[in-house]
Amino acid sequence: xxxxxxPTNPNYPPxxxxxxxxxxxxxxxxxxxxxxxxxxxxxxxxxxxIVQSLEALGEWKIAYPLAFQLAQQxxxxxxxxxxxxxxxHFDSRGWAYLQTWQQAQKANQEAIYKDFLTLKPExxxxxxxIHAIFQLTKAxxxxxxxxxxxETYPDTxxxxxALLQIHQIAFDRAQKKHDPLIYDAFVTTFQGAQQIPKAxxxxxxxxKQAIAEKDNGTTYxxxxxLARRLYNxxxxxxxxxxxxxxxxxxxxxRFRDTRVLTELLDRQERHLHHKLMQTQLLEIDQSINEMxxxxxxxxxxxxxxxxxxxxxxxxxxxxxIATHNRILLEELKQINRKTSGDTPIEKMLDxxxxxxxxxxxxxxxxxxxxxxxxxxxxxxxxxxxxxxxxLAR
Numbered sequence: 001x002x003x004x005x006x007p008t009n010p011n012y013p014p015x016x017x018x019x020x021x022x023x024x025x026x027x028x029x030x031x032x033x034x035x036x037x038x039x040x041x042x043x044x045x046x047x048x049x050i051v052q053s054l055e056a057l058g059e060w061k062i063a064y065p066l067a068f069q070l071a072q073q074x075x076x077x078x079x080x081x082x083x084x085x086x087x088x089h090f091d092s093r094g095w096a097y098l099q100t101w102q103q104a105q106k107a108n109q110e111a112i113y114k115d116f117l118t119l120k121p122e123x124x125x126x127x128x129x130i131h132a133i134f135q136l137t138k139a140x141x142x143x144x145x146x147x148x149x150x151e152t153y154p155d156t157x158x159x160x161x162a163l164l165q166i167h168q169i170a171f172d173r174a175q176k177k178h179d180p181l182i183y184d185a186f187v188t189t190f191q192g193a194q195q196i197p198k199a200x201x202x203x204x205x206x207x208k209q210a211i212a213e214k215d216n217g218t219t220y221x222x223x224x225x226l227a228r229r230l231y232n233x234x235x236x237x238x239x240x241x242x243x244x245x246x247x248x249x250x251x252x253x254r255f256r257d258t259r260v261l262t263e264l265l266d267r268q269e270r271h272l273h274h275k276l277m278q279t280q281l282l283e284i285d286q287s288i289n290e291m292x293x294x295x296x297x298x299x300x301x302x303x304x305x306x307x308x309x310x311x312x313x314x315x316x317x318x319x320x321i322a323t324h325n326r327i328l329l330e331e332l333k334q335i336n337r338k339t340s341g342d343t344p345i346e347k348m349l350d351x352x353x354x355x356x357x358x359x360x361x362x363x364x365x366x367x368x369x370x371x372x373x374x375x376x377x378x379x380x381x382x383x384x385x386x387x388x389x390x391l392a393r
Contacts, residue, residue, distance in 0.1 A: 047073070064090040071096065077103035077112055084119055101125050110136050131328050134158040143169055143391050147376055154373070155366035157324045160291045163372060167193040170390040174199060177389065180207045184241045185386030189379055192287025204245050211249055227258040288317055290368050
């Protein structure tokens, strides 16, 4: 019995006829393309026209080398991005992808770097794109921009560095104002900041200077009233920083002969400063250690030997971050040098770490930033007068 060739028959069409149909389809496409090109004036025909026509016919394999050549001629981020995305199956060696990265670097724009991050999330070039975005953020040196970076990239070393930059900007502003209440706001707002001990000391120095100006040339009774006022302000203060500072001021030599100090000597409040400073130093040490461990963990996924060195030497947080930046810079120089040289592309791609070879989420960093962000969002949204000054709002 003969086989009936119908659309419902799995053997339809038979192999010889199937091959003939494929050839006919290809010929039709070529004829369509030829017809299209004939309709166009010869002088108006461009390489882009040919590529678009081949794409329209679904002849991606034939279009790929032409599209690649066209991207070389245009040599823009958009041109290389198109080849990277539309011809990903044919760009198996990553030539177009690396050229896209080169153009992203040349443009050096945050929007382009962010777009680049969407192309191939699994490659370590994304680490360099994020680092480049952070360099642009540092150039603006704005607290709101740093906070946005932390929210967008919480699992990076740069997010910790962004927090340190926020602390420094706020502390610099506090120093310019040199107001005890501004220093107090810094201490309570940026818990765990390395500048806290200095902020507490500067707040004391600022109020000490103000007290000296008030006390100079006063009578005995005025002197006593000033001491009494400091004592009452210390006892009524809701902020321990303020209370502590008032008690310390009463310990100045200028108040040694006052009745108020005699009363204070028998009370436990005078020991507040020692307890408060111990608490603050413990919080700072804990915060710095958390940041440092988070950064070391992130570096660990890049270079085991460096992490071992960092742990053994016990480097300061700033030095650990500097080590991370040095690693990235050296790696980027190597990538760019190979890209612009004669090194075979496959060897160059082998030198770039991917997921499983050294690029993963840094959980400690993300966890630390997640703990910090809610507090920072709160005071950014509804700052008091002193916080608004620190935040330049």
